[in-house]
Amino acid sequence: MKIIICGAGQVGFGIAERLSQEYNDVSVIDTSATLISAITELLDVRGYVGHGAHPDVLARAGADQADMIIAVTLHDEINMVACQVAHSLFNVPTKIARIRSQSYLQAHYSDLFSRDHMPIDVTISPEVEVGRMVLRRISFPGATDIVRFGDGNIAMLAVECHDDCPVVNTPLQQLSQLFPDLSATVTGIYRHDKIIIPHSSDQILVGDMVYVVCEQDQIRRTLALFGHEEQEARRIVIAGGGNIGFFVAKSLEELQPKTKVKIIENDRERAIAVSDQLHNVIVLQGSALDQNLMIQADVPDAHLMVSLTNNDQTNILASVIAKQLGCDSNLALLNNPSFHDVTKSLGIDAYINPRAVTISRVLQHVRKGRIRSVYAVQKGAAEVVEAEALATSPLVGTPFRDLELPEGIRIGAVYRGESFLRPTGDMKIKTGDRVILFAAASAVRHVEQLFRVSIQYF
Known part of the structure; x- marks a missing residue:
């Protein structure tokens, strides 16, 4: 496929990296010559310095022959206009736009992105997607990863197998015999940095990351089968009151009213704005790296510290400090993939990669x-x-x-x-x-x- 990506930031780079690895014809547009230089040096893509919504720039990038445009700049309006221009002038079949502002995504404005108005086939809101993933991880703390399929009725769980896992060294076919009424199937194993597609005679070993597909109602039982019966957190501190942090706090307030939630937000105006929109969540203004403020937020007695600022280093340090102060567990948002392999050694229990x-x-x-x-x-x-x-x-x-x-x-x-x-x-x-x-x-x-x-x- 011939694909144009508008935006060479972290998200655009990640998309370009994956699509180019699959031998797609990828062109990337960005106003930053530095970003374009970096992405063309590292990836097998063509780069164009310019405004992604400008017709002449899209024409240079080959929009007249493109199968798809993916607009993921930092600005919603640029992404929207880029898709409109790609549709109106170049008849690009598939148009995908990152939309961050929730104002555009409200249900009663759903017709905005129809073909007769703003012709965008797919809108992606990373903040909402990541927020939902954070909520799933809070609800099922034993899962390293969890994704829904089948209209939300089926789940894919990633589960780490520790020494106390009851089913290690057991052939998969025996699991079916031992638990005939369990609606779950082991579909993949990650072992020694390699993916294994298992056969029924294969066994699970200590240290494996197992990917299990199960029925939604059987998630907790499936986790218990693999030795994970962690209790759901009832005292949570969130570092960062941005779009993701606010979404998570608001959702917890509405869906789990018995959960005590506190937010630490550095920006004073944002802290006030978030506080005004939440009723049962305490918002503290200050740095998430300030240990005195963490103690004031009752981090030492918290079940979970969720670090959701827009800075990876802050998220890592806040998570580490929280554990040192006595917080039971932590969950960090990490954009930079270079940090993912060192999370365990740093004392980070779990992380979420928004690019993924x-x-x-x-x-x-x-x-x-x-x-x-x-x-x-x-x-x-x-x-x-x-x-x-x-x-x-x-x-x-x-x-x-x-x-x-x-x-x-x-x-x-x-x-x-x-x-x-x-x-x-x-x-x-x-x-x-x-x-x-x-x-x-x-x-x-x-x-x-x-x-x-x-x-x-x-």
Whole structure:
């Protein structure tokens, strides 16, 4: 595909890196010559210095031949206009824009981004997406990662297996026999920096990161099976009252009124604004690195410290200080991937990578075939995919035991109607089923083929 990306910041760089690795024809536009120079030196992409919404700049980047434009500059209005120009002047088929301001995203303004008004096919709000992920991690503290599929009825859990994990050294096929009523399937294992697509005879080892697809109602039981029965936090301190911090605090206030939440926000005006919009959340103005302020915020007695400022270093240090003061656990927002590999040694229990969330949303629309949802794991080493089976799919009508799936793919669940179906040897996929599967990066092209739209379909 020929793809134009407007914005060479952290999000734009991450998207360009992933798409160029998959041999797409990628062009990147940014007003900063420094950013363009850096991205063209490091990645196999073309760079153009200029304004992403200007017709002449888009023309130079080849918009007349582009299949997709992804506008992820820091300014909503530039992203919106870039998509409008790409549509009106160059007829670009797919237009994706990052929209940060919640004013544009309110439900009663949903018609704004229709084809007759502002023709944007997909709006991405990283703050909301990341905020929802933070809330899921708070609700299920035993999971290292958790993503929803099948209209929210199916979950993919990433779970670390420690020494006390009850199912280590047990073949996966025995798990099915021991827990026949558990709607969960192990679909992937991350071991020694490598992704493994397991077979039924494989075993889980201590230190593995296991990816499990399960029914929404069975998340807690599945976590317990892998030795994780951590209690949900009831006393939470949030560092950073920006868009993400406010979203998380507001959601906790509405959904979990018994949870005590406090926010530490450095900017005085922002702290006042956040305080005015929250009713049961205490907002303290000052630095999240000020130990006296942390003590005032009762961090030593908190169950969880969530660091959500826009500065990675602040998030790391705030998390470390909180643990030293006695906070039970921490969760940090980390944009820079170079920090991810050192989190354990720094004493950070868990982190969230906002770039990964945004990239996954984009991949959903880059993938060919009837792909409904995509989530990339382990820096793109594998993907969890939800795809719809059409009548022409080679998967339809054949019992699972007879399916000759390409190497690197494991099916975790089938969502039929509103029902979760765990894969069995006798099961057959029907037309219209939504299949949730785990695929190594090398097998993604095979997934696209399995769910491609054949000419026979029309």
